[in-house]
Amino acid sequence: MRTYLPDFECVIPSSIEEALQQKAERPERIPIAGGTDVFVWMNFGILPGPAYQSLHRLAPQWRTVCAAADGGLQIGALATYSDVRFHPHVKKHYPLLVEAARVTGALQIQNRGTPAGNIANGSPAADTVPALMVYDARVRAVSVRGERTIDLAEFFTGYRTNALEPDELIAEILLPPPAFPPEQQYYRKVGTRQAQAISKVVFAGARTQTNEKQVRLAWGSVAPVTLRSLKTEEAVARGASPEEAWAMLQQEISPIDDVRSTREYRLKVSRNILFEFLEKTKV
Amino acid sequence: MKKTEITFTLNGKETTVAAHPMARLLDVLRGECGLTGTKEGCGEGECGACSVIMNGEVVMSCLIPATQAEGATIETIEGLQEEFGDALHPVQEAFIKHGGAQCGICTPGMIVAAVAYLRDPGRAPGGVPEALEGNLCRCTGYRGIFEAVKRAAEEAEKR
Amino acid sequence: MSDPATTHRSVGRSVDRREGRAKVTGAIAYVDDLTLPGMLYGKTIRSTIACGTIRHIEFEKDVPWDEFTIVDAGDVPGKNIVHLIEEDQPVLCEAVVRHREEPILLIAHPDRQLVEKAARSVKITYEEHPAILEIGPGKVHREILIEDGDLEAEFAASDVVIERTYRTGAQEHAYIEPQGFIAQWDGDKVHAEGSHQCPFYVHEALKTAFNLTDEQVNVAHCTTGGAFGGKEDFPSIVAIHAALLAKKSGRPVKLIYDRNEDMASSTKRHPSLSTLRIGATKDGVLRALDFDFRLDQGAYVTLTPVVLSRGVLHAFGCYRWPAARIRGRSFFTNSPPYGAFRGFGAPQSLFAIEAHMSLLAEQLSIDPAELRRRNFLRPGDTMPTGQVMKEDPNLEALLDRALELSDYRAKRSAWKKGSGRGIGLSTFMHGAGFTGSGEVYLASRVALEIREDGKVVILQANTEMGQGVETVFQQICSEAVGIPLEQVVFRRPETAFVPNSGPTVASRTTMIVGRLVEKAGKQLRGKLGELSVAEHYRKSGPLRIEVQYEPPPGIQWDEKTYKGSGYPTYAWACDVVEVSIDPVTAEIKTERVTSTVDIGTVINPTLAQGQVEGGVAQGVGWATSEKVALRDGAMTNAEMMNYIIPTTVDVPEITVEFLPNPYEYGAYGSKGVGELPMDGPAPAVTAAVAHALDREITQVPVQPEDLLE
Secondary structure, three states: OOOHHHHEEEEOOOOHHHHHHHHOOOOOOEEEEOOOOOOHHHHHHHOOOOOEOOOOOOOHHHEEEEEEOOOOOEEEOOOHHHHHOOOOOHHHHHHHHHHHOOOOOOOOOOOOOOOHHHHHHHHHHHOHHHHHHHHHOOEEEEEOOOOEEEEHHHEEEEEEEOOOOOOEEEEEEEOOOOOOHHHHHHEEEEEEOOOOOOOOEEEEEEEEEOOOOEEEEEEOOOOOOOOOOOOHHHHHHOOOOOOHHHHHHHHHOOOOOOOOHHHHHHHHEEEEHHHHHHOOOOO | OOOEEEEEEEEEEEEEEOOOOOOOOHHHOOOOOOOOOOOOOOOOOOOOOOOEEEEEEEHHHHHHHHHHOOOOOOOOOHHHOOOHHHOOOOOHHHHHHHHOOOOOOOOOHHHHHHHHHHOHHHHOOHHHHOOOOOOOOOOOHHHHHHHHHHHHHHHHOOO | OHHHHHHHHOOOOOOOOHHHHHHHHOOOOOOOOOOOOOOOEEEEEEEOOOOOOEEEEEEEOOOOHHHHHHEEEOOOOOOOOOOOOOOOOOOOOOOEOOOOOOEEEEEEEHHHHHHHHHHHOEEEEEEEEEOOOOOOOOOEEEEEEEEEHHHHHHHOOOOOEEEEEEEEEOOOOOOOOOEEEEEEEEEEEEEEOOOOOOOOHHHHHHHHHHOOOOOEEEEEEOOOOOOOOOOOOOHHHHHHHHHHHHHHHOOOEEEEEEEHHHHHHHOOOOOEEEEEEEEEEOOOEEEEOOOEEEEEEEEEOOOHHOOOHHHHHHHOEEEEEEEEEEEEEEEEOOOOOOOOOOOHHHEEEEEEEEHHHHHHHHHHOOOOOHHHHHOOOOOOOEOOOOEOOOOOOOHHHHHHHHHHHHHHHHHHHOOOOOOEEEEEEEEEEEOOOOOHHHHHHOOOEEEEEOOOOOOOEOOEEEEEEEEOHHHHHOOOOOHOOOHHHHHEEEOOOOOOOOOOOOOOOOOOOOHHHHHHHHHHHHHHHHHHHOOHHHHHHHHOOOOOOEEEOOOOOOOOOEEOOEEEEOOEEEEEEEEEEEEEEEEOOOEEEEEEEEEEEEEEEEOOHHHHHHHHHHHHHHHHHHHHOOOOOOEOOOOOOOOOOOOOOOOOOOEEEEEEEEEEOOOOOOHHHOOOOOOHHHHOOOHHHHHHHHHHHHOOOOOOOOHHHHHHH
8 A cells, every 4th residue: 555644634514514614724635435446446556536525424315315306316426336246226217227237346346436436537448328328317416506407428528637626525326217128238348357357348338229319328438438339329320320320339439459458349239239229119 | 723622432442542644544553453364555545454344334544534533333353253252253264274374464454345245235336356355365366255255245144 | 006096185176276375355465455554665767778787867846856765786795696597687786787677776665656757767878789689699508418429320310311400489477467666674684575376496596695694584475466487586676666765765566567567578488499400210210300400598597597407308309319409508687687487498489390290291291290209209219318218108008089179080080281271280298397406405394283183284385376385285195194174284484484395486385395295294284293293282282394305216307418307306287279261351369279288196186277377378378478678678568558468358278187196295196386386388370370270380479460361
């Protein structure tokens, strides 16, 4: 463990108000939910700042997963992957979230890590973010100044940067009622192994061919941010062939070579996954 | 920043330690609490040698801030055996009998994860391999571990 | 020979691991579980270039350096050399840097976290020189040549001649317990304890670095959390470093590597490059082998000469060759030095020969199993070294049983080439014990002592790292002396208190050292006569039996011509591997591995099976996911999250069956098992992948990135 802790400060708010106050006073404070990302940085001695804020006392308010009145889903900021994965409403209506949570790390990580933390961390390799994007998730952000919601599809503004103001914390993730039947939904993570793996490519997609042709294609690990390939979605909605869709997708993703995989492989896999998705969700 | 006092239940006993809020629970257990059964294999939350049970769930203690252990119920490898007196926990017995342990460094974490699984198998619908996917072993190739957990589960059924 | 399980009291039974209770309760102490009063924590400061010289070292102001102990090369009292085969590797860099992560300075402090912060505050500047980072441009350190028969004539008489080049990558041991040692001084005497395989190697290294006598150094073994060869030579460096800090500070020093440092700086399996030319008749009878075997040894010699030797001596596989020429060379590069890793050169050369045999079968349209069968060594045949098969390698029995257990023939014909499902096989051997006259040179000794309480204590230097030596030796002793297992004690190896039974390497422990335990035990039984141990002690006082290694008769070896018996005997095996390839991602799923194994008498079936299963998992990992991503001489994936070893959901089904073929000169007929399982999986995996995709695979690891069209 390569961090000299005396150089680091961590406050422990006992209420949401206190947390927001602390964040407003020192915006560079980094919140800790489950700690499964922050503590890896701590181990490597690469903590990005000197001030932290452990949110665990806010569990009664924020460690919640519940069905919303309209049939949608509310995932509190401190809800863990396991909380999400085993929740009856999620299992019934949001199968891609179940699958994404299942392939995140391992059980020990799922019992502590949080989708909200995953979003805030902003890694383009996040496993649940593509699924949340397919479900049109919104992020409810709170601060001493009030609250607002941000579409997840617009949340990531650049590599590991997001639309949150410095004094904001994520309070919950809101999902509308699902727009797609389960058989029209698809999720695939291609990792370095079958568990405890960082993704080489991660994809969630859904489509329906009803009167309103809806298509969602969300990609991780193939660009600086997790993104929806909007042009490709439009093309598929218009009835483009798989090859045409692929031609469009190549303009929207930009995978790279890194320690886990290569640009070329990521492109080929993205193509194959797109084709498999189109085949499996053909109406 | 100075240390703060953190109180939690450790292997059934109320315990208070002074630690930096961001100290790793792993270091608190091995240091302040003197329980070296929980191991550090990687510090990255990959190998599972640091596994403990916190509030009924198996977790990586190398990734838990000490402050987040406040008020928690924590069980380590040392605690699992206590209810059995001089005897071992059935999972521990099975590990010895069926080749579940070779060098032994992954063993405490592996047994903790296995016990957590047997208490609530629904949390790993994929069965024993899924239950232990966060615990790396380099010696056994896992087959002896699967055998041990399977046999321990069978023994538990009988009783 | 009768089944040992029925005629023996202990040998042949799956006796519970003797230290099992201590391991499953977390009670057993590994080096990082130990704390000594006044202990300091050490850290190594390492080079950040692969080749060049040190210009300047700066200690930045944000650290209380006056509280630190700082050691550099000038503090080494003896030779600034890590004693091993050659005296070329410095304990600490003086000026010339030859690889990334080369140790330059050591620091220590009572605060383990502050040490880490301080390490980041040492800034070293260098004059950088171009680094050699691949096999070829660098200097050849060692060359071996084996020549047998008339190569050109046999090639001329061949119907087909096929040539290919094969590559194997480095492999990181990834033992779950990282490297670590604690050292402390008592006057002019040093005591070191830690995670390691060979106490007397560490002992010798400490003597050299500190200019000490035998009696001034004591090395004690700590329970070791996995080693696989990675703790054969490397721990000497850790121990010397800890001892340097301890000497300068006057305090005990604990030096534990974290995972990133361990992966980045410690030894790995030698990468290899093999060019093979095989000539055969169209009926698949082998005629000629021309094998050019090259190893990347990294920046220093370490154990490379022996790795090269073993690689060369396994290059011809388990076949008859009318003519063979095997040339082995090791090349210096500016990579961190490579060292021992389970298999020790044999996995590398066996990968090439077995991959080439599978290719030959393909090109001749002969089933790969049948091609091998036609050419297996039989009793009376000779290897290219001239070694005569005195024992029956029993290869056909191993092959047939593996084919039967795996249902090979049905699968081979049902799964069409290129269908995405494949089955491949390998047949292989592993020479047990040290090469040639190595065991004679080691002159291993084992002692047994009786105690007043009626117990017999085993005194020797072979160490428990999970392979089961504590249990197996107690079984052998119990058997030989004729006493219950509970009356036997395995004394923790500690150089001041045990004779040197040699290192715990080379698959020699059970077969060779175990046999010394057997020999001593039988001598003790003779001495005891009708008396129990306690009775004998009461009557005559303490008794110690010490025995020394004697080579089996008729073993000749010429180091210059590389002719004779390379190893006293071999363990043999056959692996069959089944894979399926995902059509969308080209991910390789190793579904099942079937392994039939001859290690002579199996002393403890559960432990032996565990060794095979673990070795198979490591071999499959090496073949498919374990890539050491080196760039500019540094490992860029030196973390558990990026160096990919198999998890529970990656490991294949593994079926193991032993076909015992007792060896007269091994303990109760046993042969070595530790490394054999590592030798076979990789070429069987690539043969299966080749079958599944109808293409050639010439390197490991083979990954989806290499396969996806």
